[in-house]
Amino acid sequence: MTKLPPTFVRSLRPGGSARAPKRMNTWQSVRAEVLERIRSGEWAPGTLIPTEHQLAHQLGCARATVNRALRELAESGVVERRRKVGTRVTATPHQRTTLEMPVIRSEIEAAGAVYRYVLTAFERGPIPSEAALRALQVEASQNLLLVKAQYLADGAPHCCEAIWLNPRALPPLTRADLEGQSAPEWLARHVPLTRGRVTILAEGASGDCAHNLWIEPGTPILAIERTNWRNATPVSFSRQFYPPQHRLVSED
16 A cells, blocks of 8 residues: 655645645735635635644745734634644534624614714725734735724714725725715625624724814723624724713623
């Protein structure tokens, strides 16, 4: 019985075809490669992926580089890592329904106030935001959409929002599309989102945020960060800022 060399076995895809060797020097390129294998279906939800050592060998890079890429993907919820078990693609149940996208219009109208939305910026290009790049799992050179908006309730500032969108994961979107509806409303109508992650934090108001909330720079405000996915692909990363008197209520 012929015994195949371990290097040959590791280079095989599940379908049996050999993957051409690659050399990757950055954790970002390793992350992109892992995401591509997940998106293509080569590594299905729930599948254990190769070990760090195996991936380092396949991709021609250091194990530490692979480790950094997998840590980033784990923090974003794309993969799950367990000691002595390995790294597994996050399972997405087949029966999962489309994620309900919360919109600020509902918050304001539920309080009996008059809703008003103002689009304040629509920018396309490389965006120098480390938080957005990390959340959307993209390279710094990739073009993103940055949409900024102000929301008012009975004429007073209720929230200001900045949302970064990955155009590669979206239908065509123009500024005109968002003149009469917010970016979250547009997403809810056009993109079947499947997963979201929310982070709540406090920080000081600055720049456009302070101006649009009618408060002094440095005033403590409530900030809500949200990342949305369509299956394994990050679609949007938003930051919503609320004035000091805002109350956050959650109901089960």
